[in-house]
Amino acid sequence: MALLEVDRYRNIALVGHGGSGKTSLAEALLFKAGTTNRLGNVPEKTSILDYSDEEKEKLSSLDSALCYLTHKGMHVNIIDTPGTPAFCGPGIAAMAGVECAVVVISASAGIQVNTRKMMERAREYGLGVWIVVNHIDASNIDLPALVAQIQETFGSQCVPANLPASGGKEVVDCFVNESGEADFSDVGKAHTALIETVVGTDEELMEKYLGGEMSDQEARDAAAKAVAQSELVPILFTNSRGDVGITEFLDALEFMCPSPVTGKRRTLVDGEAEREIEPTQDGPFIGQVFKITTDPRSNIKYLAIRVHSGKLASDMALKIVGMTKGARPGQVMRSLGAEHGELEAGVAGDIITLAKLDFDIGDVLFSEKGGTIAMPTFPQPMFSLALQSKARGDEDKIGGALKRFMEEDPCFKSERGTGGELVVRGMGEMQLRTYLARMAKQYKLEVDTKAPKIPYRETITGSARNIEYTHKKQTGGAGQFARVIINMLPAERGEGYEFIDKIFGGAIDQGYRPSVDKGVRAQMVEGVLAGYPVTDLKVELIDGKTHPVDSKDIAFQIAGRGVFKVAFMKAKPVLLEPIVNVEVTVPADNVGDIQGDLASRRGRPQGQDMLPGHMALIRAVVPLAELSDYNSRISSITGGEGSYSMEFSHYEIVPANVQQQIVDQHKKEHEAAAG
Numbered sequence: 067m068a069l070l071e072v073d074r075y076r077n078i079a080l081v082g083h084g085g086s087g088k089t090s091l092a093e094a095l096l097f098k099a100g101t102t103n104r105l106g107n108v109p110e111k112t113s114i115l116d117y118s119d120e121e122k123e124k125l126s127s128l129d130s131a132l133c134y135l136t137h138k139g140m141h142v143n144i145i146d147t148p149g150t151p152a153f154c155g156p157g158i159a160a161m162a163g164v165e166c167a168v169v170v171i172s173a174s175a176g177i178q179v180n181t182r183k184m185m186e187r188a189r190e191y192g193l194g195v196w197i198v199v200n201h202i203d204a205s206n207i208d209l210p211a212l213v214a215q216i217q218e219t220f221g222s223q224c225v226p227a228n229l230p231a232s233g234g235k236e237v238v239d240c241f242v243n244e245s246g247e248a249d250f251s252d253v254g255k256a257h258t259a260l261i262e263t264v265v266g267t268d269e270e271l272m273e274k275y276l277g278g279e280m281s282d283q284e285a286r287d288a289a290a291k292a293v294a295q296s297e298l299v300p301i302l303f304t305n306s307r308g309d310v311g312i313t314e315f316l317d318a319l320e321f322m323c324p325s326p327v328t329g330k331r332r333t334l335v336d337g338e339a340e341r342e343i344e345p346t347q348d349g350p351f352i353g354q355v356f357k358i359t360t361d362p363r364s365n366i367k368y369l370a371i372r373v374h375s376g377k378l379a380s381d382m383a384l385k386i387v388g389m390t391k392g393a394r395p396g397q398v399m400r401s402l403g404a405e406h407g408e409l410e411a412g413v414a415g416d417i418i419t420l421a422k423l424d425f426d427i428g429d430v431l432f433s434e435k436g437g438t439i440a441m442p443t444f445p446q447p448m449f450s451l452a453l454q455s456k457a458r459g460d461e462d463k464i465g466g467a468l469k470r471f472m473e474e475d476p477c478f479k480s481e482r483g484t485g486g487e488l489v490v491r492g493m494g495e496m497q498l499r500t501y502l503a504r505m506a507k508q509y510k511l512e513v514d515t516k517a518p519k520i521p522y523r524e525t526i527t528g529s530a531r532n533i534e535y536t537h538k539k540q541t542g543g544a545g546q547f548a549r550v551i552i553n554m555l556p557a558e559r560g561e562g563y564e565f566i567d568k569i570f571g572g573a574i575d576q577g578y579r580p581s582v583d584k585g586v587r588a589q590m591v592e593g594v595l596a597g598y599p600v601t602d603l604k605v606e607l608i609d610g611k612t613h614p615v616d617s618k619d620i621a622f623q624i625a626g627r628g629v630f631k632v633a634f635m636k637a638k639p640v641l642l643e644p645i646v647n648v649e650v651t652v653p654a655d656n657v658g659d660i661q662g663d664l665a666s667r668r669g670r671p672q673g674q675d676m677l678p679g680h681m682a683l684i685r686a687v688v689p690l691a692e693l694s695d696y697n698s699r700i701s702s703i704t705g706g707e708g709s710y711s712m713e714f715s716h717y718e719i720v721p722a723n724v725q726q727q728i729v730d731q732h733k734k735e736h737e738a739a740a741g
């Protein structure tokens with residue numbers, strides 16, 4: 067295929083809640099445009115996008131998948147993303163590859179948790195948005211009410227671009243048609259609303275329109291721009307299993323979907339310098355990695371890259387900031403689900419695939435001058451499990467497998483937690499269980515799981531001044547001597563630790579002062595009160611004493627540790643605990659029980675929304691420590707119909723009575739360990 071001009075590319079990400087029909091819509095588009103010669107079907111396990119064994123088993127997407135089609139001289143790249151809220155990572159990352167997020171809503175389920183989340187992320191990141199109301203063949207649906215609710219929730223700029231007609235057997239385009247029959251509303255009215263929203267973004271055009279002088283072409287040119295500027299969010303209707311609204315969707319891509327030229331421009335940041343990247347194929351190469359997948363069979367790592375400028379050829383040297391020697395990109399490819407076909411070059415405006423390169427999601431690859439391009443913001447995963455290898459000696463291999471999952475999913479983390487536990491963190495239990503099952507199947511690595519220790523922190527709320535500590539050792543061999551005097555002061559939350567050398571003269575030799583700092587840092591890692599890392603304080607070294615023979619690095623380190631412990635206990639020490647934002651979706655009848663349960667967990671309510679289908683969304687901030695059994699609790703209150711998600715919010719001081727329990731528990735464990 068010949069390479070196209072930049073403005074002939076369209077890049078869209080299908081996002082939204084699980085089961086809304088994103089994958090089915092993508093399959094219908096591919097089939098209609100002739101990319102595939104049979105219509106892939108999720109429940110029959112013939113979808114080329116839900117191609118992994120796990121996706122076929124769950125009948126749901128677990129990772130984003132790339133595909134493409136050509137239509138009316140356009141090359142359209144489509145990224146199908148998972149709708150399960152716990153797998154939102156790949157969906158958010160996909161936004162870095164496109165100009166337009168297509169938010170798919172099921173006509174029967176309506177606006178759901180992940181509909182809102184993805185809408186928020188897409189807007190925050192500055193993408194154009196389309197809404198697709200799919201599954202319009204479902205029974206017992208109320209489309210006028212859903213449209214009203216979409217407008218109420220997401221704004222009046224959401225207007226139908228077409229309307230179902232003939233009892234949902236077809237859709238009528240409201241951009242071109244000035245009148246006509248529809249199942250609800252009125253084509254004429256919808257046409258006027260749509261055109262007025264489009265011309266409302268441009269004064270000159272508005273005048274022409276009011277004067278009856280606007281050409282069709284002018285209206286079309288303004289439409290994509292209005293979408294790019296979030297002044298228009300077109301609502302399209304589809305039945306992706308029944309070939310309704312699919313052709314209209316494809317046609318609308320041409321004039322209602324922002325192209326790389328009319329859509330969101332990316333800004334390249336290099337230190338202080340910022341510049342908007344011109345999407346031209348003549349410029350130097352700049353692209354950003356937004357997806358990584360490792361083929362479980364061949365072990366080959368594939369990187370999906372959005373090209374923002376220039377042209378990538380296989381013999382170029384690709385770099386990221388900080389890298390001196392470039393990497394050869396190798397064969398440029400184009401992905402269709404699990405298949406990767408060869409491509410002659412990767413040009414600005416397109417999405418390409420490269421293999422076997424050691425880069426990460428978010429990396430900006432360049433040929434001449436690089437920098438960074440902001441990614442959409444990811445939620446901080448807070449659902450965690452501590453892992454214990456079932457077989458001895460597997461720890462390194464487990465670390466390797468987890469690293470691979472972490473590379474692929476920006477909302478999955480593995481780390482050494484409190485007390486050296488191996489902890490995995492994600493958006494929900496299902497996501498973590500999926501990765502652990504994958505690890506067992508693909509790598510034959512089995513683990514036991516338990517609730518991890520809560521990552522408390524220790525800090526101070528008061529100051530301690532002129533605290534003196536002397537370390538002296540004179541038994542046998544060479545002696546040790548160090549005397550230090552410090553002030554300890556609290557710092558703002560999040561400031562960490564600062565060491566300030568305030569010694570006048572030479573009370574402590576210059577060379578030993580960093581030793582005191584080193585000792586303090588070592589003690590901060592171990593904690594004082596209950597074995598948790600210390601944070602947010604300042605230590606001023608104000609005085610001390612050096613011995614001409616016995617003073618040495620180690621002596622001052624020990625003194626640093628010692629003085630820190632004494633000062634810390636005098637400076638009103640407290641424990642800090644992580645607080646999370648929780649969103650609980652439950653049947654409306656369970657709201658009272660859920661609120662009561664949250665209150666018993668020291669939760670503070672932050673508001674509540676009614677959702678369609680007699681459901682409610684409850685928001686609260688809750689200490690993470692109170693949520694270890696929350697999954698099963700919600701399940702039992704709601705008979706399995708409720709769900710929740712959480713994100714890290716901030717650290718807060720633990721209430722005194724709870725702190726006492728944690729300190730006592732630590733003492734008990736410490737004594738038990740000591741023997």
Ligand SMILES: Nc1nc2c(ncn2[C@@H]2O[C@H](COP(=O)(O)OP(=O)(O)OP(=O)(O)O)[C@@H](O)[C@H]2O)c(=O)[nH]1
Pocket residue numbers: 082083084085086087088089090091108109125126127128147148149150200201202203204304305306307308
């Ligand atoms: N009748 C009908 N069924 C549909 C339609 N769209 C999707 N389905 C069915 O609904 C189910 C879910 O569709 P998917 O395409 O897998 O939904 P998804 O949004 O990709 O779901 P996740 O990957 O879990 O986020 C499947 O059984 C589809 O066959 C539609 O328009 N009409």
Ligand SMILES: [Mg+2]
Pocket residue numbers: 088089090116126127146147148149
């Ligand atoms: Mg899917």
